[in-house]
Amino acid sequence: MTKVQAITTEAPKGGVKFQTVDVEDNGPVELSPMYTGICGTDRGMVTGRLDFAYNPQGQDFIVLGHESICRVKSADSQTGFKAGDLVVPMVRRPGKCINCQAGRQDNCSDGDKKEAGITGKNGFMRESFTDDPEFLVKIDDPSLSRTGVLTEPLKNVVKVFEVVETVSKRSIYASTDSTYHGKKAYVIGTGAEGFLFAMMASEYGFDTRILNRHPVEENRMAICDAFNMEFVDYSKEDRKEKIDLLIDTSGDPATFLKFMRIMNLNSVGIMFGTNGKAPSTEFTGKDIDIMVERNITLAGSVDAAKTHYEKAASYLSRWNARNSRVLSSMITSEKEPSETSVFTDRNPESIKTVIKWK
Ligand code: NAP
Ligand code: ZN
Numbered sequence: 001m002t003k004v005q006a007i008t009t010e011a012p013k014g015g016v017k018f019q020t021v022d023v024e025d026n027g028p029v030e031l032s033p034m035y036t037g038i039c040g041t042d043r044g045m046v047t048g049r050l051d052f053a054y055n056p057q058g059q060d061f062i063v064l065g066h067e068s069i070c071r072v073k074s075a076d077s078q079t080g081f082k083a084g085d086l087v088v089p090m091v092r093r094p095g096k097c098i099n100c101q102a103g104r105q106d107n108c109s110d111g112d113k114k115e116a117g118i119t120g121k122n123g124f125m126r127e128s129f130t131d132d133p134e135f136l137v138k139i140d141d142p143s144l145s146r147t148g149v150l151t152e153p154l155k156n157v158v159k160v161f162e163v164v165e166t167v168s169k170r171s172i173y174a175s176t177d178s179t180y181h182g183k184k185a186y187v188i189g190t191g192a193e194g195f196l197f198a199m200m201a202s203e204y205g206f207d208t209r210i211l212n213r214h215p216v217e218e219n220r221m222a223i224c225d226a227f228n229m230e231f232v233d234y235s236k237e238d239r240k241e242k243i244d245l246l247i248d249t250s251g252d253p254a255t256f257l258k259f260m261r262i263m264n265l266n267s268v269g270i271m272f273g274t275n276g277k278a279p280s281t282e283f284t285g286k287d288i289d290i291m292v293e294r295n296i297t298l299a300g301s302v303d304a305a306k307t308h309y310e311k312a313a314s315y316l317s318r319w320n321a322r323n324s325r326v327l328s329s330m331i332t333s334e335k336e337p338s339e340t341s342v343f344t345d346r347n348p349e350s351i352k353t354v355i356k357w358k
Contacts, residue, residue, distance in 0.1 A: 001025070006126035007337055007355070008061040011118075014048025016064070016340045023063065023122050024056075027132035029081050030073040031089065035149040035334075035354040036125045037067030038342060039192070041118060046343040049277075056120050065125030065355075066091040066117040069139070069148035079133040086139040088151045088313070089124060089131055091116050092303055106159065106303035125337070125355060137309040141317040147327040149354055150196070154312035156272070157196045159304035161204065164245060164268050167297045171266040173244075180205040184241055186259055189249030189273055190216050190231070192330060192352045195223055197247045197272070199319070202227045206245060213255075217349050219329055226326045234258075243267060251275030257283065260298075261290060269298045 001022045008017050042064050044050040055062045069088055075081040094100035095112030105113040117123020139148050175182050185206035187198040198210040208229035215233050224231045232239065242264035248256045251273035260269055290296065304312075320327050332350040335342045342353055 002128075002130075004127045004129070005337065006063045006122075007065065007340065008063050009045050010060060011045060011053035011055050011062045012048060012051050014046055016046045016343050017061075018338045018340055021061065021063070021126075023126070023129070025130045027130050028079050029075040029087075029133055029136060030128060030130050031070040031087065031136075032073050032128045033065075033068045033070045033124050033126070033357045035069050035146055035356055036065045037149045037153070037192075038353045038355065039067060039153070041066070043343050043346065045118070050118075053118055054120055056122055059122075062117065062120075063122035063124075063126050064117050065123035066115065067149055067152040068124040069145065069151070070124070071145075073128060075133075081133060081136065081138070086142065086145060086148060087136045088139060088148060088309060089116065090135040090137065090306060090309065091118070091152065093121060093135060104305050106305050106308075127357065135306075137306060137313065139313050141313070141320070143320050143324070144313065144316055146354075147316060147320060147331065148313065150192070150316060150327065150330060150352065151309055151312045153192055153352075154196050154200075154315060155304040155308040156193065156301070157200045158308040158311045158315070160197070160247065160270050160272060160301045161200055162308070163299055163301050164270065167299055168266075168268050170297065171295060173266060173268070180244075182207060183244040184264075185209070185245040185247070186211060186243045187247045187249065188212075188252075188255055188259065190220055191249060193272065194249040195220070195330060195351060197249065198224075198229050199227045200315070201245065201247070202229045203315070209239075211259075219332065219349070220351070223326055223329060226323055246270070247272060249273040250278075252278045253283075254279065254281035257281055257287065260296070261287070263290070263294060263296050265294045267294065267296055269296060271298065271300045 045053050072081050072085040092105040093114045094105040097109040099107040099109045114121040185201035185208045187210045190212045201208040209232045211232045213235045244267045246269040333353045
């Protein structure tokens, strides 16, 4: 056991403390987080809204945090890591099912996996921790020492595009020149995940729109310009174009259905955002007709595998090399670990808030 300062909550009850705790050692690589990102899951845990969160066995708290970029403090040479390396630790840890045993705990088939900072395993919001090299993703590009904190949220996006490529094979989905040029992608929601999805859709060559029900501030508009995507305030304009790829990060069923109803023939829709508290809406016989007659494929997607973390890091490197200001403008505020009010007070202009550890 090691004593460290950490940001903790009591799952699933909530609350937040920056305190010294005794935590277990988990492997031969010693890591210091440089930045940890805050997302809706961390806020949901602190406000006691995530019923499925639970403390590690034998503990009455859980260390928060699943988005991070860390520096290796020490490692023995057989681990493949050395002091100074940049790494992103993986969130999900395998159980015993066939998917988990094949390194695909993102597709766990019995629900027995654990998630750092969420379900049964301490997270990364602490001064230091030790981990197993199997669950560490090496980041080779030193320019990602801060924006590399976006690797974890971007790995979800990389997996979704793999899912889109898989399920869209049921018909010919690409344009007649074999690319996605001219195909329309709509991304609902303008948070960090929404922007990362829209950036990736644009990278794939889709004609990309990112949507919300209100206008967004200048910083978000500048990211849209840099990635050649259009922001649409759908409360003010009603688009009639057919959507080939719909990605929802709002978790709002009425909004998802509104856009599903204008999906194209042979199109793909991905449900990614979750909001158990969203108001119910009516799914009608006409909606089933739309799905059937247009061969629409809808899929949910959660988390991602190590391969997706690695690909996410290479997209970040590429985007950073192209325009380093854009990625850093996604990180809209930086806090000290003691500023725990950041989990309860949310600035609507913020895209990604991070905690700086050293
Ligand atoms: P976020 O910052 O809260 O983003 C959610 C976005 O959706 C916000 O921009 C919000 O706008 C917008 N929104 C809410 N209702 C809307 C509506 N009716 N129409 C249009 N936009 C609407 O969260 P995030 O970090 O980007 O994550 C997005 C979602 O993905 C969250 O639900 C999160 O829990 C989920 N998630 C899923 C996975 C997975 O593996 N599937 C992984 C990570 C996160 P306002 O802020 O203006 O309300
Ligand atoms: Zn499993």
